[in-house]
Amino acid sequence: MLHYPAPTQPSPLIWNLPLNFFYTWYVFFAIGVSGFLLVAAWSWKQRATPETERSYPMVSFVVPAYNEEQNITHCLNSLFNCAVKFRGAIEVVVVDDGSTDNTYEAAWNTIKSKPEELGHIRTRVVRHTSNLGKAEALRSGVNKAMGEYVAIVDADTCWESHGLTELVDYMNSTMTLAASGYIHPSDGVKEHKLFVILQQLEYSQGLGILRRAEALGNAVTVVPGPMGLYRSEVLRQLLNEKQVKSVTEDLEFTLEMQKKNMKIGYDDAARSTTLAPTTLKWFWRQRLRWSIGWLHNQLAIHRDLLWNKRWLTLFLWYSLVPGFLGAALELIALLSTVVFFWFAPDRIFYLLNLAFFMLLVLIVGLTQQAIALKFAYSKYNHRQLLWYMPLYFLLRFINIFAKFTTLIQYMMGKRGNWHKS
Secondary structure (H helix, E strand, O other): OOOOOOOOOOOOHHHHHHHHHHHHHHHHHHHHHHHHHHHHHHHHHHOOOOOOOOOOOOEEEEEEEOOOOOOHHHHHHHHHHHHHHOOOOEEEEEEEEOOOOOHHHHHHHHHHOOOHHHOOOEEEEEEEOOOOOHHHHHHHHHHHOOOOEEEEOOOOEEEOOOHHHHHHHHHHHHOOOEEEEEEEEEOOOOOOOHHHHHHHHHHHHHHHHHHHHHHHOOOOOOOOOOOEEEEHHHHHHHHHHOOOOOOOHHHHHHHHHHHOOOOEEEEEEEEEEEEOOOOHHHHHHHHHHHHHHHHHHHHHHOHHHHHOOOHHHHHHHHHHHHHHHHHHHHHHHHHHHHHHHHOOOOHHHHHHHHHHHHHHHHHHHHHHHHHHHHHHHOOOOHHHHHHHHHHHHHHHHHHHHHHHHHHHHHHOOOOOOOOOO
């Protein structure tokens, strides 16, 4: 079969042009642009962090929580562990945003039962009488925070014990005004579920490669909700100056800081674990919200950033073109395979070339994923995750459909919402 003769007759132009376009699109972005990002991510790690005198001012953890009765205790205990390792003063502010479960009681019980040696930690639980949304919960918590730094923590997230110290040291040495760390997606148990494993592959690419590349040129696009550290006066100003307009408040804050040319960093030595969606229903909802939030911020709220002559602009266009336009093209290409086969001058030759192309896609994907895992976890095949790479297309297709769906929704005037109506 490998010696199958090539067709002697030239392919019709109307058949050949779109096929070559899809192939060129893949090679340019999957090999060319991705290769550039890999080099940028590696270069970021090679940079020496300036040595400065270490100081540890007071840090306030702000934890917005809505119906997090099952998770808030684990979250708070992880923050208490951070306090043990941290040399400065610590404050923990939980904001119960009108929960309908026992989040408020669970938070208070956890605080009251903390060990005696942690009695010096200032703690408080703020309660909204109704659900006002995450942005309002953050505003309430940050306005009450007394620390020079404010750490934002989603209530379904646990920080590793050295995470806070790592971020404070990093921000002091690099003179950044905000920074994030590496976020590991988990199901909170044994992490054997396929959906969670595929998200671990995804996060290792997004943070291990893309976020590193962004940080190389002060172009971090988002300080995510699970793990973010800010200078308190900066975050307080962001929250009180303007009303949050999008459903992705962390992205909106970060791009607002970028608009003001504030320095934002990333330190993958600071790590946390967040609960990831374990079902298609919740994953789909999450991706719809993320995608509509990206479109709203880039095409409306912060569209002027698309025309700045900065490293950041390249990443914003990268998220739009391969991210959203690419999603539409990939969907069209996928549906077109049957059409290409039906009108192929030589169907067997077409299938052979398609098989070789899929082999190329697999090899490129495995190589990039192995490097991403090395960057993220210091191992090319962390927890044998690389063996799941051939199944990654399942997550990829869901993301493609989500982005294509939100693209249509955005054009119809929808801007997303946190909770189902």
